[in-house]
Amino acid sequence: xxxxxxxxxxxxxxxxxxxxxxxxxxxxxxxxxxxxxxxxxxxxxxxxxxxxxxxxxxxxxxxxxxxxxxxxxxxxxxxxxxxxxxxxxxxxxxxxxxxxxxxxxxxxxxxxxxxxxxxxxxxxxxxxxxxxxxxxxxxxxxxxxxxxxxxxx
Amino acid sequence: xxxxxxxxxxxxxxxxxxxxxxxxxxxxxxxxxxxxxxxxxxxxxxxxxxxxxxxxxxxxxxxxxxxxxxxxxxxxxxxxxxxxxxxxxxxxxxxxxxxxxxxxxxxxxxxxxxxxxxxxxxxxxxxxxxxxxxxxxxxxxxxxxxxxxxxxxxxxxxxxxxxxxxxxxxxxxxxxxxxxxxxxxxxxxxxxxxxxxxxxxxxxxxxxxxxxxxxxxxxxxxxxxxxxxxxxxxxxxxxxxxxxxxxxxxxxxxxxxxxxxxxxxxxxxxxxxxxxxxxxxxxxxxxxxxxxxxxxxxxxxxxxxxxxxxxxxxxxxxxxxxxxxxxxxxxxxxxxxxxxxxxxxxxxxxxxxxxxxxxxxxxxxxxxxxxxxxxxxxxxxxxxxxxxxxxxxxxxxxxxxxxxxxxxxxxxxxxxxxxxxxxxxxxxxxxxxxxxxxxxxxxxxxxxxxxxxxxxxxxxxxxxxxxxxxxxxxxxxxxxxxxxxxxxxxxxxxxxxxxxxxxxxxxxxxxxxxxxxxxxxxxxxxxxxxxxxxxxxxxxxxxxxxxxxxxxxxxxxxxx
Numbered sequence: 095x096x097x098x099x100x101x102x103x104x105x106x107x108x109x110x111x112x113x114x115x116x117x118x119x120x121x122x123x124x125x126x127x128x129x130x131x132x133x134x135x136x137x138x139x140x141x142x143x144x145x146x147x148x149x150x151x152x153x154x155x156x157x158x159x160x161x162x163x164x165x166x167x168x169x170x171x172x173x174x175x176x177x178x179x180x181x182x183x184x185x186x187x188x189x190x191x192x193x194x195x196x197x198x199x200x201x202x203x204x205x206x207x208x209x210x211x212x213x214x215x216x217x218x219x220x221x222x223x224x225x226x227x228x229x230x231x232x233x234x235x236x237x238x239x240x241x242x243x244x245x246x247x
Numbered sequence: 248x249x250x251x252x253x254x255x256x257x258x259x260x261x262x263x264x265x266x267x268x269x270x271x272x273x274x275x276x277x278x279x280x281x282x283x284x285x286x287x288x289x290x291x292x293x294x295x296x297x298x299x300x301x302x303x304x305x306x307x308x309x310x311x312x313x314x315x316x317x318x319x320x321x322x323x324x325x326x327x328x329x330x331x332x333x334x335x336x337x338x339x340x341x342x343x344x345x346x347x348x349x350x351x352x353x354x355x356x357x358x359x360x361x362x363x364x365x366x367x368x369x370x371x372x373x374x375x376x377x378x379x380x381x382x383x384x385x386x387x388x389x390x391x392x393x394x395x396x397x398x399x400x401x402x403x404x405x406x407x408x409x410x411x412x413x414x415x416x417x418x419x420x421x422x423x424x425x426x427x428x429x430x431x432x433x434x435x436x437x438x439x440x441x442x443x444x445x446x447x448x449x450x451x452x453x454x455x456x457x458x459x460x461x462x463x464x465x466x467x468x469x470x471x472x473x474x475x476x477x478x479x480x481x482x483x484x485x486x487x488x489x490x491x492x493x494x495x496x497x498x499x500x501x502x503x504x505x506x507x508x509x510x511x512x513x514x515x516x517x518x519x520x521x522x523x524x525x526x527x528x529x530x531x532x533x534x535x536x537x538x539x540x541x542x543x544x545x546x547x548x549x550x551x552x553x554x555x556x557x558x559x560x561x562x563x564x565x566x567x568x569x570x571x572x573x574x575x576x577x578x579x580x581x582x583x584x585x586x587x588x589x590x591x592x593x594x595x596x597x598x599x600x601x602x603x604x605x606x607x608x609x610x611x612x613x614x615x616x617x618x619x620x621x622x623x624x625x626x627x628x629x630x631x632x633x634x635x636x637x638x639x640x641x642x643x644x645x646x647x648x649x650x651x652x653x654x655x656x657x658x659x660x661x662x663x664x665x666x667x668x669x670x671x672x673x674x675x676x677x678x679x680x681x682x683x684x685x686x687x688x689x690x691x692x693x694x695x696x697x698x699x700x701x702x703x704x705x706x707x708x709x710x711x712x713x714x715x716x717x718x719x720x721x722x723x724x725x726x727x728x729x730x731x732x733x734x735x736x737x738x739x740x741x742x743x744x745x746x747x748x749x750x751x752x753x754x755x756x757x758x759x760x761x762x763x764x765x766x767x768x769x770x771x772x773x774x775x776x777x778x779x780x781x782x783x784x785x786x787x788x789x790x791x792x793x794x795x796x797x798x799x800x801x802x803x804x805x806x807x
Contacts, residue, residue, distance in 0.1 A: 169252065179331055180258060181378040184420060186331070187258035197255025205407055206429060207380020210332040224332070229380075236471065237408070237425040239458050240480070241496040244431070244679045 113149055119221035125154030130164055138164040142225070144172045144191070149218065151211075151225035158203065160231040166199045176218055181209040181227065203229050261330075267371040271363045274349040275415035276399045280443050283397070284510060290726075291767035293347045296393055296438040297649070298764065301573040302507035302516075304651035305724045306765045310772035311805060312727030316741045316751045322773060322804040323369030325362070329798065333358045334381050334406060335389030341779025341798055344393040344438060344721070344762035346401075350769075353396055353415070354777065354800060355438075357389040359405035363418060366775075367768040369802060373418035377405040384432040384680055386454035387783030392505065392647075393438030393762065395446060397466055402446050404435035410448050410464060422469035426450070426462045432680040433457050438505045442515065442546050445472055449502025453520040453566070456497030456683035459538075461506075461517060463549055473549030477502060477519045477537045484551075485536035494531040497677055499523035500538040504568040504647055509580070512597055514543040514552060516571035516582055524677075525564045525641070526628045526670050527685025534559040539567045541584055541592070543599060553599035557586045562627045563613050563670075564641035564688075570649045571596075572659065576704040583704070585650050585661050587643025590616050591706055605706025608644035608665050613637040628672040628686050640668030640690045642787030649721035649762055651730065656744050658701045658709060660730045664717030664787060666695035692790040699732045701747060710747030712740075719787050720759035723774075731774060733759025735791045739776055739801075757797025774803040 109115025111124040125148075130138040138159070143152045149172075158164055168178055170191035180187040182201040189197045191213075203209055206229050213223035232238070278294060286294040290307045297304050311319055333339065339357035346353045352366040359377025364370065379389075383406050395402045400421055401413040408427025413420055426448065427433030432455025440447045445463040453459060463472040477500030479486040489495045499522045506517035522531060522538040539558040542551050558565045565588040572583040573596060582596040589611040593603040601620045614624035626637040642664060650661040668690040677683055697717035701709045712732075720733035729750070730742045735758040741751040758780030765774050779797045 168255070168258075170255075178258065179261065183378050183423075185260035185262045185374065185376045186378075188261045188264065189255055189258035191255050192253055194250060195253035195255040197258065199258035201378075203378050204409065204423065205380070205425065207407065208382045209378055210381055212331055214330060219331075226381075232430060233408075233425050233428045238428045239431055239433075239460075239496075240476065241458055242493070244456075244496065245677065246430075246679045247681055 113147065113222065120150055122222065122224050123154055123226060125150045126152050127155045127157065128153030130156060130158045132159055136162055138162065140164060141167040141169065143169045144176055144223070146172050150222040154225045156225065156227045158227060158229045161204045161206070161229050162202070164201050164203070166201065168197045168199060170195050176213040176223060177215050178211060179214045180211045203227065205229060205233055206231050262374045265371065267373060269373060271351050271372045271416050273399065273416055274351050275396045275401065278348055278397050280397070280441065283441055292349065293345065293764040293766050295395065296344055296440060296505045297507065297570065300508040302570045303572055303574070303654070304649055304721065305653050307726035308765050308767055308772045309726040311725070311729065311774065313729060313743050313750060315805060316729060319751065319774070319803045319805050322802050325364055325369045325371070325800040327356045327798040327800070332381060333389060334379050334383050335385050338388035338781055339796065340388055340390050340760050340781030341777040342390045342392055342761045342782060343777050345764050345775045345777065345800070346394055346396050347764065347766035348396060352775065353394050353401050355391040355394050355403050356798070357391060361394060361401060361403050361413065361418070366766060366773065375413050375418045375420070377409065377411065379406045380429065383407050383429055383434055384452065384455050385434055386682070387786065388781055390436050390782050392436055395439040395441050397441040400466065402439040404437060404439065404448055406434050408433050408435045408450065410439065410446065412469060424464055424469050424471065427452070430680060431455070431457055436503055440505050440508065441466060442508050447515065449517065451501055451503040453499040453501040453503065453523055454525065454682055454684060455680060456523040456677050457499070457501065458496060459499055459501035459520060461502045461544060475544055475549045475551065477542065479536065488534040488536040490532045497523055497683065498531065498535060498538065502568070504570070507571050507573055508546065509573055509596060513546050514596070515546050516573070516596065517542050517544060518568040518571060518584065520566040520568050521561055521564050524683045524685030526562050526688070527672055527674055528560055528562040535561070539565055541567060541571055541582065541594065555592065555594050555599045555601065557590070557592060558588045559622055563588070563637060565643060568647060569645060572650065572652045574652055574704070581704070583652065583659055585645045587639065587645065588613070589639050589644035591702060593704065603706050607661055607700060607702065608639060608663050610638035610665055610667065628670040631672050631674060634669045634671040636667055636669045638667040639664065640666050641688060642690065642783065646719055646787050648719055648760065651722045651724040653724040653744055655726060658703055658744065660722045660724055661700050661702065662718035662720060662722050662732060663698050663700055664719060665697060666717050666788070667691050690786055690789050695790065699730065699742065712742050712747045712749060716791065717788050721762035723763050723765060725765055731763060733763070733776065735759065735780065735788055735794070753803070755801055757795050758791060771804055776801050776803065
């Protein structure tokens with residue numbers, strides 16, 4: 095058994111947070127956490143990289159402060175070709191990311207929750223190239239229930 | 248040495264890599280409220296969820312009939328498929344009722360997806376995919392029951408409780424309104440209903456202790472028109488059926504299916520869901536209005552005019568969300584409703600007066616309802632930790648999937664699930680977004696059966712066709728003298744509407760849990776059957792929990 099504080103150390107010791115050490119690939123969501131930046135107009139920006147031979151997104155968990163539009167810079171520093179399939183209202187966004195390439199994606203995510211993105215080629219998704227975009231905040235006031243505040247977990 | 252990056256460009260829509268064709272003809276421009284009122288006068292189309300406001304799921308089309316139905320076969324198949332990680336990855340199901348307008352089909356899938364298809368060939372024209380949070384609260388799978396169309400737009404709800412209006416020609420979003428709180432456990436699954444210049448939608452989330460509501464939006468602008476809560480606040484009519492305290496704030500009563508409408512009474516007829524917590528009634532003493540009720544809501548005011556509660560103080564999860572079928576009999580304007588509790592209710596739809604109650608499933612032991620409507624519970628989870636078995640189980644003698652009514656035979660056709668369950672009361676503290684059932688529940692995996700039964704307006708069963716398993720899909724009645732019914736095994740069947748004789752079947756490869764429709768293009772009749780097993784299978788048929796999902800729309804026709 096491990097406590098939350100020991101989790102990172104034990105992940106490293108067991109090799110869960112790297113390729114072909116514990117599992118064949120890398121445990122999903124064992125990568126870095128990053129926060130999107132917010133511009134004055136409310137649009138958000140972030141950069142996501144694929145580092146050499148890690149087969150993971152950096153950050154693997156990207157946090158948006160609220161729903162809305164986000165502009166992503168996607169950089170593949172790896173020595174292999176990957177791609178990105180990203181959540182966005184209307185349709186998912188897709189981009190090829192050949193070795194040593196840089197691209198862009200504009201996404202619209204309208205509310206709180208966790209959204210997945212990945213590299214849907216070969217089994218990149220299973221090896222570690224599955225990430226999460228977490229949107230913070232609440233739904234608009236007019237959408238909330240007419241009742242007193244309720245306890246949350 | 249620094250090497251410049253290769254410019255990978257801008258990410259594009261995934262659908263641009265799918266071979267779809269782009270733009271649909273403007274067939275929805277002319278779909279108005281007046282046209283939907285007369286929907287059955289254009290039988291080649293299926294303009295609204297039930298085919299017409301009356302909820303009958305009947306089409307007068309008769310090219311496919313009792314004589315030739317054995318010759319029909321697949322005309323085309325649309326494979327929806329899925330990619331990436333989606334909410335309810337193991338519980339999604341294809342539950343929609345397609346809409347067809349002048350040769351173009353609009354159909355929703357799970358996870359906020361909508362497609363426009365050529366209804367004659369199945370070719371995809373456009374798609375819309377809403378980004379749905381992976382962690383949205385879904386009691387019963389990632390599902391959607393269908394879209395609505397009017398005035399050039401397609402309307403759909405999303406799992407994270409948005410109502411979206413799409414341009415019917417391009418699939419591009421016109422407006423988007425949030426009408427539920429995902430942090431409170433709300434979601435949305437119903438097909439919208441167009442009435443006058445409004446889009447009407449209900450909320451889902453009754454297993455998470457929310458307060459159910461029905462909402463109306465202006466279909467042009469998306470402006471909110473009214474909200475009607477199905478659990479009253481203290482001091483409002485019906486509030487005396489709730490105890491003092493906070494029970495009403497989390498009382499349930501969700502309107503998670505589509506209602507019907509009578510323009511003469513100007514009333515919407517909507518079924519409401521279970522009270523919360525589902526099985527622990529001790530924390531909510533009283534009848535708990537307007538849960539488990541047929542409610543008549545003034546379409547303009549958004550206010551309840553009358554109600555009939557099918558299961559007062561429900562502790563079996565017997566939502567009354569099932570369709571309210573409008574029909575006339577012996578000069579009376581009536582409403583027929585097959586409830587999860589196993590009884591067929593007929594009420595006067597002008598005032599809610601009870602006309603008749605008849606059991607429609609063989610095994611009912613949760614309690615008894617007399618002919619005059621008196622309810623006497625007998626088996627229910629009362630004591631903490633004590634298992635209680637009862638029939639029907641919490642999925643009901645008929646789940647959400649719909650019955651049909653043929654004005655030609657004057658018979659109702661109902662898909663029946665005869666299966667029980669054991670509930671053990673386990674009290675829990677309420678916390679927003681956490682399931683709030685108040686029991687552990689195990690549905691029987693053997694000793695179950697199912698059938699399609701035909702009832703007349705007096706509640707007399709005229710015939711019964713027995714399936715191997717509980718029947719978990721909407722039935723469809725046609726002017727060709729046919730009743731179509733899908734089975735969990737994947738067989739899709741045609742029955743003689745007058746006798747119940749089995750005439751045809753086809754193995755679709757996955758279980759049925761949707762609302763098939765029929766339509767015509769250039770004089771050829773089609774039967775469109777969304778096929779994709781899933782949803783709350785552990786609730787209505789756990790013995791088929793391991794069956795393949797499927798995600799195909801299979802469309803049948805006679806050979807050309």
